[in-house]
Amino acid sequence: MQRDGTISKEARATPFTLVVSFPLGTTGADAKGKVYVDEDERPEMELVDGEATYVEFYAKFGEGKVTVWSEVKMGRYSLEEGLMIEKVSVLGLQGSGAGVEIEVEGEPLSDTSRVHFSNENSNEGNVEKVEGGNKRKSMVVEVGGLELPLGKNFSMTWKMGIEG
Template identity: 50%
Template sequence: MQQGGLISKAARTTPFNLVVSFPAGASNATAKGNLFLDDDELPEMNLGSGYSTYVDFYATVSQGRVKVWSEVQEGKFALDKGWVVEKVSVLGLDGSGGTSALEVDGNPVTSVSSIELSTSEQKYLEEAEDGEKTKSVMVDVNGLSLPVGKNFAVSWKMGIKA
């Protein structure tokens, strides 16, 4: 989703925030979504180099590792517009105690980077079947500048409190 604007033309120039939602407390799950971008002038959704871009987004959580990635078709349009993914939020994760080993496109993110990883615990009013309060974790990755028109991958490990 893009940020707001007073008119839709202004909103279309803002960075994208990608939101992934897994079932609450997920330790093994997948998610998928897609995005079609064009100049909003043509009545049909046609994919073509230079006037539209199509992106499939995927996410998995398995064995304490979270991965979010994209597969782009006809990326030239989005690259020419300069559109970027600025933030990735993943909801419904199992775990606590923080995150570690953040990688963007296979490269470890260092502490001197402008990319920030934050977690927050989500609690639910209903109790689980075993009588315990249900909770899950939301992870935000801020400060990204991932071109929408290029494939990308972001991954990290979920921490476990001892």
């Protein structure tokens, strides 16, 4: 997901937010998604080095730990355009995130001073009906302050703690 712009060319230059959705209250799950970016002039999606980038994203939650990573095919276009991932939002978890570890191209990210967690709770009236009378809180955990190049493989892991 990217920010909006007056024209699509402006929107394509904005940072990305990855949105990962796990089942509410899960103790273990996997998710995946993908993105294709190019200059938006081609009638067909064609992966050409330096003219397009294709990225597959994966996420896993288990044993109280979240891992999100990417596998990039032909990242040069995104690197030349300066396309970045600024935030990862994970839906469906309960608790709060802590202790993020980030690697880009297999190397630990040296400066994580701007990286931060934010947690958002919500009680939805419909959750009670869906969950058979067990009212539960849904949780969004966001990892912000990121500057991950879309055109490079990355991996990030953090622990989920229980909130009282």
